[in-house]
Amino acid sequence: MFCGRLGNSVLAGYGMASATINITTAATGGGLGLAADTLISQTFGGKNLRRVGIILQRSVLILLLFCLPCWALLINTQPLLLLLGQDPEVARIAQLYVVCYLPAVPAMFLHQLQVAYLQNQGVILPQMYAAIAANIANVVTNYILLNWLDLGLYGSAAANTVSQVYICVFLYLYIRWKKLHVETWGGWSCDSLQEWDGYMKLAIPSTMMLCFEWWIYEVGGFLAAALAVLQGLVLASTKTVIGFLFTSDGHIVALVSKLLNVYCVLQFFDGLVAVERAGKRKISSVSAPDTLTARHRENGDEYMNMNTNGRDEEPGVEEKPPALLSTAQLVLRRGLTTIAALFILAVGIVVHLTVPLPEVSNAVRANTTLDSNFTTPSSFYIPSTSISS
Template structure:
């Protein structure tokens, strides 16, 4: 059957879906999730005026994310065995493994770029990363053209191009930060303090990662399940996911702004401003999503032409889009709530809502509809619709009932409001001197030598995990051969 889907042609297209789950699922979503603790810590600290503490938080994040590379590598190096275990074609699994292995050295650069973005955007600086991304994408397209069509490197060339692009983005943004002197107000040099309070960062980072990963892993797993039914179902699922990505980008801008502004306001002790920012975020994301839902719903029979001319796939996409349109509104609402929750430092609630929603409601309903009821991907999306509907109700109710005064107090403690003269906040024309003094954490009482030993053991544990991954890979490869 000739499925003329533009996004999945030839060798590169065949490996795209498989390597996406491995490299995108474990790279992009884990990096964004772990870096998202900065959405709370940096935004609140910047709002509280304790600017040099931002540099310490960034140092903590750099060390923690570099350590996170090791378990990610341990998983990525076993891409082929994992894909074979879920019944993917051996040739495609091998190609995906080849792509991922070449890309693996770029993982630290990927993590650092994510931190750079959050370092800037949580201080209200947006355009540098936008321009950097635009320049890097142009260079990526040029490099891909050279290595794929001129040098004829195929999948290897695509991986090399992606790898180089990650380093280019980090280099460009680093050069901009240094050239403009943006770091001078927040970076006082490497400090021993960056070894302290990792627990605070991880308690925010891990739930943030769950919030990010759970949803997108669900979509990627759905693609695998669609592939078990037929090529038409897989093609339709790919098109729907592409439109889902596009639709998500519009309300995401409001979500990012909401997270930053809510965090800034809470860190500054301005509870009313935080509430107002939350309302504006919800309204903005809701308005944009309603417009998108009307547009996509009205064009449901035609939008698949952007990606494919195959009539069977187009018809299937049209069927899904009829009820995917209202899904856009719910998804945008959930994303806006999630961003506000991150800005307020309530990631555990968000992680619980996402995990229970997708794996406790969405999947248990969607998968039986998909196979037992023979509804295909329409059944999967029906389950996800129910999931996101319940999720929205829960998160909106939680946000309305949230104790904003308590959230403000917690934010000021995280921001170190009583550490220095920055604790004095200017509001309503008068200086209001804060008397919040955070209690020293358990780690603050640990001698520096013992703290270094702890972090050294953490590094050893991460290296051990990578070593286990390599050993497993060698054993499995010998079994395959």
């Protein structure tokens, strides 16, 4: 709404940054967090309230570690976009937005877990209150940074990051204020370091399911942007009059209006997510390669594998609870996991600092710098390929 007033290139860069974050971070982290949905809902239903807090702690630790490989990929957004044929200026702006967004990645994951924690206990209104407060604060922040302090692109990127932190902090403060955590939170416990394998048995297929769903939408944005900046803006706008909230370019709004007529029909199929919290993701991922599912025992203690051939297990037959890891095993396994995540981040930083940006051909430059009139600006210089005699 605010960055669109800074120009088409800024809006395109913001759209590319959003798509990059969605594909590489939001979809994957969101999939990992879906395991918490299933575990918390079934554990709370089994009246094992204190264990709900343990599951939340385990989810927090796993997702905070997952931030490190996400950062390793995000800091290399610009070269990745250039390799995909994006406009250099759009890729540069997208890199700025993404780098500024790095501190907001943990807040995004934590907010997702907060929502799962409350929603699966039947507590809904606090999320609405926090969202309203965060949106108001976001508008005020954008106005101050863009209109009052006139920080332009940098102010827009900073406001985008702070907005994600707002909603996480506001929801946390509301939970503490209303003491919504008292019954289920018994304080931090070493038990949260146990049973990561069982958590990942749910998290991995959940991630695959969510990634394939999100990538279907986002890949279209990358392909459109590879044709031209103007077409790439389509997926970052909305329909008809609402589109003018994001940009004053009538050509963009008209294109979006046509595309969203088709998109609206797809919302019907989002009803398939109703089975997620039952742990039966096979139903909602028929078109995705999901063959691993799990069902949580009613007391919320352990897992019981589901039969992947579609038939229910024999009644009364349950797997033995997994043996708990010793302190030495916990230190070794969780330590190696942390080291691996830090190593991936270090590799990403080294690549960012040492690998030069890919070369962009003149054909790509000429194709991706169209203005709102579908013409290349006269100030854009393309070297001649003719041989002078």
